[in-house]
Amino acid sequence: MLLMNIEQLKYIVVIARTGSLKQAADELHLTLPALSQSIKSLEGELNITLFHRSRRGSVPTEEGHKLIEKAKYVLLAYQDFIDEAEAYTNTMSGEIRVATYPGPMGILVEVISKLKMDFPDIKTAVYENSTEAIIKKVQDGEVDVGLITYNEKEEHKYRTLIFNKLLDGHMVAAINKNSQLTKYSQITEEMLKGQPIILYDDIYISDFMKRFNLPALDIRLITNNIDTIKNSLENNTAINIGFDYAFKTDVGLSKSSEFVIVDFAPPLNNTYAFGYIYHKNNGLSRIIREFIKRMSNKLRTNPPDKRID
Incomplete structure (x- = not known):
């Protein structure tokens, strides 16, 4: 036997x-x-x-x-x-291992905290990483789910991963409310000439910046510290270019009233997706499915962004 x-x-x-x-x-x-x-x-x-x-x-x-x-x-x-x-017993146990870029961290922690209150037996681990690092963690089995931004190129490139979209999004410019640029409904490439820029350190933001044809953009800083970006925006020392839903999901950025976000004019208004990924060889446990459902519901009810119409 x-x-x-x-x-x-x-x-x-x-x-x-x-x-x-x-x-x-x-x-x-x-x-x-x-x-x-x-x-x-x-x-x-x-x-x-x-x-x-x-x-x-x-x-x-x-x-x-x-x-x-x-x-x-x-x-x-x-x-x-x-x-x-x-x-049948209305109980859940197991482990949730999630990697995310900083934007949704506040919402993610809130969702997991409430989930832990409802199901005290679960174990949780949350990691903050860049998109590249998150994909690698999911591929290597270090985490169960990754929250990332992606487009069709990534879906075709990483055949071992399952991509599920939670939100549609696109690149925007975040600008201090006192800047002259806020009078425009859309940002063009020429408007960025001479503007100090701060960027979050992410490969997809880097790829987006390569689309600009200006000889030299004034990129002052590339950082993975959200507070640094927030301070630069609030002090009007730089503008930030990034994913629009980062300004909806990050607790600090979404609550600030010192800056607005402005869409890019075509052809720079390309769309990305924000969602979750997992390895196709690994199913999603009931507790992880519950986490994703709550995360999705929270994102749908999150306050609207500070967009110029």
Whole structure:
């Protein structure tokens, strides 16, 4: 009789995804010897070699690949079983690991805090990262869900990820209310000439800035500190170019009355999406689905932005 367990199925799926026993052990919070011994025990019980091991990593054998695909379905079915059982008792447990760019952090913390009040048994971990780092964390299994900005290019590029949109958005200029630029309903490229600019450090904002044809924009600072951006806007020392929903979802930015946001004129008014991503090999547990539902509801009811009409 086979004595394998659910944890061992999870182990082989993670090893196959990471291609490394060491990386898998780190992700699973196990020692490398413990993980290695568990896999050897499973291979002995099955009388099958699941992985080719070398200095370059661990790659599934032909038989291993087929069994690992089956293991993924078993794990999804097991999670469905747990979710169904919890639904009958109106309780939820498990872990929520989320990575986000700074904009939605305030809303995210509020949603998770209320979720913890309703379901005290859940565990949560929140990480603040750039879009690139968030995508990598989701790909590597370090987090369950990432909150990012993206466009169709990313959806085609990262085939192992599932993209779900929460909001449509586009690039805007945030300008101090006393600036002469606020009299315009749209910002053109020429208007940025000689204007001091502060940017949030994000690859998609960087890509957007490459679309400008001006010889040299006066970019004073690139930072990942939202307070620095807020202070620059409120003190009228720079304008900020970024995603419009950052000014809706960030607590500090959304409550400030010292600046307004102005849309860009075509062709610079391109649209992005704000949403969540997860690895296609990993299902979303009931508690994570509940978190996403509450996050989506909160975003829909968030106060309107400070847009010039």
